[in-house]
Amino acid sequence: MSKSDVPLLDMYRTMLTIRRFEERCNYLFMQGRIPSTLHLYIGQEAVATGICAHLSPEDYALSTHRPHGHAIAKGVAPRAIMAELFAKSTGCCQAKGGSMHVGDIEVGMVPAIAIVGANIPIAAGMALAAKRLGTDRVAVSFFGDGAANEGAFHEGMNMAAIWDLPVVYVCENNLYAASTPVSVAFKIEDIADRAAAYGIPGVVVDGNDVIAVHEVAGEAIARARRGEGPTFIECKTYRLCGHSRSDPRTYRSQEEEAEWETIDPIPRLGAQLKEAGLATDEALTAIEGEVESLIDEAVAFAEESPSPEPTDTLTHVFYTQTQSEEG
Amino acid sequence: MAEMSIAEALRQAIREEMQRDPRVFCVGEDIGITGGFGGAFTVTLGLADEFGHERILDTPISEIGIAGLAVGSAMAGLRPIADVQYGDFLFCMMDQLANQAAKMTYMSGGTVKVPMVMRAPVGSTRRGAQHAQSLEAFFTHVPGLKVVAPSTAYDAKGLLKSAVRDDNPVIVFEHKLLYGSKGPRSEAGSVSPIGEVPEEEYLVPIGKGITRREGSDVTIVGKLLTVYRALAAAEKLAQDGIQAEVIDPRTLVPLDKELILESVCKTGRLVIVEEDNLTGGWAADVAAIVAEEAFFWLDAPIKRVSAPDTPAPFAPVMEEFYVPSEERVIEAVKALF
Ligand SMILES: Cc1ncc(C[n+]2csc(CCOP(=O)(O)OP(=O)(O)O)c2C)c(N)n1
Ligand SMILES: [Mg+2]
Numbered sequence: 001m002s003k004s005d006v007p008l009l010d011m012y013r014t015m016l017t018i019r020r021f022e023e024r025c026n027y028l029f030m031q032g033r034i035p036s037t038l039h040l041y042i043g044q045e046a047v048a049t050g051i052c053a054h055l056s057p058e059d060y061a062l063s064t065h066r067p068h069g070h071a072i073a074k075g076v077a078p079r080a081i082m083a084e085l086f087a088k089s090t091g092c093c094q095a096k097g098g099s100m101h102v103g104d105i106e107v108g109m110v111p112a113i114a115i116v117g118a119n120i121p122i123a124a125g126m127a128l129a130a131k132r133l134g135t136d137r138v139a140v141s142f143f144g145d146g147a148a149n150e151g152a153f154h155e156g157m158n159m160a161a162i163w164d165l166p167v168v169y170v171c172e173n174n175l176y177a178a179s180t181p182v183s184v185a186f187k188i189e190d191i192a193d194r195a196a197a198y199g200i201p202g203v204v205v206d207g208n209d210v211i212a213v214h215e216v217a218g219e220a221i222a223r224a225r226r227g228e229g230p231t232f233i234e235c236k237t238y239r240l241c242g243h244s245r246s247d248p249r250t251y252r253s254q255e256e257e258a259e260w261e262t263i264d265p266i267p268r269l270g271a272q273l274k275e276a277g278l279a280t281d282e283a284l285t286a287i288e289g290e291v292e293s294l295i296d297e298a299v300a301f302a303e304e305s306p307s308p309e310p311t312d313t314l315t316h317v318f319y320t321q322t323q324s325e326e327g
Numbered sequence: 328m329a330e331m332s333i334a335e336a337l338r339q340a341i342r343e344e345m346q347r348d349p350r351v352f353c354v355g356e357d358i359g360i361t362g363g364f365g366g367a368f369t370v371t372l373g374l375a376d377e378f379g380h381e382r383i384l385d386t387p388i389s390e391i392g393i394a395g396l397a398v399g400s401a402m403a404g405l406r407p408i409a410d411v412q413y414g415d416f417l418f419c420m421m422d423q424l425a426n427q428a429a430k431m432t433y434m435s436g437g438t439v440k441v442p443m444v445m446r447a448p449v450g451s452t453r454r455g456a457q458h459a460q461s462l463e464a465f466f467t468h469v470p471g472l473k474v475v476a477p478s479t480a481y482d483a484k485g486l487l488k489s490a491v492r493d494d495n496p497v498i499v500f501e502h503k504l505l506y507g508s509k510g511p512r513s514e515a516g517s518v519s520p521i522g523e524v525p526e527e528e529y530l531v532p533i534g535k536g537i538t539r540r541e542g543s544d545v546t547i548v549g550k551l552l553t554v555y556r557a558l559a560a561a562e563k564l565a566q567d568g569i570q571a572e573v574i575d576p577r578t579l580v581p582l583d584k585e586l587i588l589e590s591v592c593k594t595g596r597l598v599i600v601e602e603d604n605l606t607g608g609w610a611a612d613v614a615a616i617v618a619e620e621a622f623f624w625l626d627a628p629i630k631r632v633s634a635p636d637t638p639a640p641f642a643p644v645m646e647e648f649y650v651p652s653e654e655r656v657i658e659a660v661k662a663l664f
Contacts, residue, residue: 035515035643036453087642098455098641114457115419116388149387150419177388179363180356185387251362310648313640 008269008278009287011053011210015045015266016291018069021078022241024295025068025085029245034085038099041069043208043240046265047172048073050213051140051233054221057107060126060139062119065100066239067112070142075107079298088305095308096316116177117150119143120169124156127165131227138166138224146177148191157232161198164229168220171234172207178243179251195232207235208265211272240264328523332507336480336524337370337446340487341408343528345378348406351491352382354393355410355446359383367412368448368501369508390416394423394445398496401443402431406491413458414447414500417465428496429471440494444487450502450552450602451639451650452514459639461603463550466498467579467612473497473533474579478505478554480522482577485531493533502551518555536583538590542570545596545660548587548613550576553600553632553651560656569660579609587613588621595626596663600651605633627663632656 022040029038041048044066052061052073063070071081076092081102084091091097092104093111103111110126113119123141130137147153148171160167171191175182188194195202201223205216213235220231238260242249249257273279331339345351357363358371359380365372375383386393390411397409411417417424424445431441451459466474473495477483483501490497507519539554540561549557554575561571572590576583591597597617599610610631617629632651640649 036455036641084641087644093641095642095645096456096640098453100457101455101641114455115416146388149389149392151389151391152419178357179360180385180387181360184360184385251360307644308642310644312642313637313645313648314635317637 006211006214007053008211008273011049011214012266012269012273012279012284013287013291014049014053014073015210015269016287017078017294018045018048018072019266020291020295021072021081021298022068024299026241028299035087036098037245038085039066039244040239040241041066043260043264044172044174044237045069046210046213047170047207047235047237048142050210051168051170051217053214054217055108055138055140058135058137060108060110060123060137062110062123062126062139062141063103063112064116064119064143064147065112065114066144067100067102071102071104071109071112074109076102076104076109078294079301080104082298082302083305086302086305087307088302089308089312090301090305094312094316117143117147117152120147120153121156121159123167123169124160124165127160127167128163130166136225138168138221140168140170142170142172144177145171145173145175145182145191146180146185147171148194149185157198157230160230161200164227166224166227167230168217168224169230169232171232172237173234174237174239176239176243176252181251190234192232192234200230200232202232202234204234204236207237208263208268210265210269328525330521331480331524332519332521333477333480333483333501334369334506334508336484336522337487337501338372338374339524340484340491341371341374342377344488344491345374345382348491350404351406351408352384353408353410354384354386354396356386356388356393356412358410359385364512366410367512368503368506369512370446370506371410390419391423394420395427397443397445398423398428398431398441401441401496402439406442408444408446408491411445411447414449414462415457415460417445417447417462424466424472424496424498425469429469432495433471441496442494443496444490444499445496446499446501448501448503448506450504451646452503452516453641453643453646455641456638461601461634463500463579464603464607464609464612467609471496472580474500475533475577476500476550476579477577478502478551478575479520480524482531484524485529486533486577489530489533492530497533500551504552518552520555531577534578534581534583536574536576536578536586538572538586539575540571540573542572542594544570544594545598545663546572546574546587546590546594547598547600547656547660548574548576549600550579550609551602553602556651556653556656557600559653560660563653563657564660569664571660584616584620587617591617591621592624595624597625598630598632598656598659598663600632600656602634602650604636605631606636608633630659630663632659
């Protein structure tokens, strides 16, 4: 793919949408207008954006307890996510799921899975179905560094490998699993080294560089579509926010945070765009304005939407089977 | 006497047992990281400073590993207190708990012991279906596991200490809305009872229930959060002239049947309140015991008040419908008169 094929401005817009969405969530949460807890994606936007830029709604994305960014990048309407966070009936899960389960199967965003590591074998299963049904769909499994130490990681990864399943494993190594630094949980520097144990390619990429992520994702997804099997991509990144709700982040240093602030993926792409003459300050400001309105609109939609009835609790325990699906 | 929250009482129990017995250690995720949370609900906060990271052992996110390590280290001479951040993740470690920990003594003809403690927070707290379940019944169903469920600071400390000293695997269920965790780890809608805890050493024996309120007209059995729902209901019922006796079994396995049966024989009516789903719940078992052993003392059908047979919903309005409320307990009681 030549540089001109890379949808840089679209990716800039997506990253900014995720960032502003998350910042607004945080604000609304602090004000008590969003219940529950939140795991925000601030700082990691380049990963979801660079990967999902290659996916169509037919492809699957599987996510974690930190899913808003993946959902936005995969094409779930921000208003539907916001309404879910507000616990409204118009939410993407009809207020049944909440922050940790946002998704919309219509656009290939599997309702997010909050059990760490659990999506890894499920992604293999979806890829198996994609292959057996003769489609060229791929499944992308996003998970954190922490998930790589779950048993499900090993089992899922190995099955995907032995059957050459069309799946891409994207490990977002943000250096911490909640408060636990990777140095406490791993004896190895690069988690991608584990790919060798399954006989699949393992790639390490700067997860704060959307262009680099986009490039390795392109190869991995093309390889999956060609039927050559899974790739393991480790994106080195950092969450520029707490693990969840009001995390004081006292398990890491302010110097470390400041260092990562300097390679924030969004200003980084903005600078690259300007340098390459692909965007002016005015153009970027215009995108900023459009994104702000989109988020305003999402919040207004969420606020105006109706709450579920208490008895709505009782619906959706089982899928309602239709005539055409029988047998 | 000192006043403290359940989180503090559990921390004291762990501290005292670790001081008393060098074999005791804690193992779990985010329990001892410097500058971290002290576990999901602050129970182990500060203990790594006192005992070091070898005895407050931070693990990778590996639930099978945590449970298996607890089983193995217990079999080979240590006394682990394992920790899971949300009870729901017990499902990730089910083989180690249900097939290994629970059966080792039996399979070995009584020659091998597994003196481990598995602590697990339960209860619905607006986090949706995978961070909300009350899993007690899954574990009361497995022979070989002891199961405790303390609802006060006094019991939390005394039962955890007994659990550590027990030569069998003990699952300790703790309720998220009862911990009284402070600061950023506090929970919306918490009951957080502050209770009196003696300065001097004491144990609460595994297998002994307690009567939380005396009454002559109806017996209400609750556990964890629903003890408080039952007590609140009992106060309101008293205004209508109904005297409810509230029983908190504290231990689910082995169950203090006598306490419940004696109460039912006195009152003639029984309502069981729990946060678990209705079908196959622990309440069904208590109902069966009373139906079998005290049928002729009953003046009315036994009633269960529980969560409906659905996963836990996210939206607060639905969650309030899902978790048994004081009002539902009152309704259930009144229907018996
Ligand atoms: C099976 C399981 N164990 C523990 C948790 C609690 N938990 C939620 S997020 C988290 C840390 C996850 O770290 P990582 O996989 O690196 O993802 P990140 O939060 O950094 O995005 C933990 C321990 C969980 N949700 N599921
Ligand atoms: Mg991480």
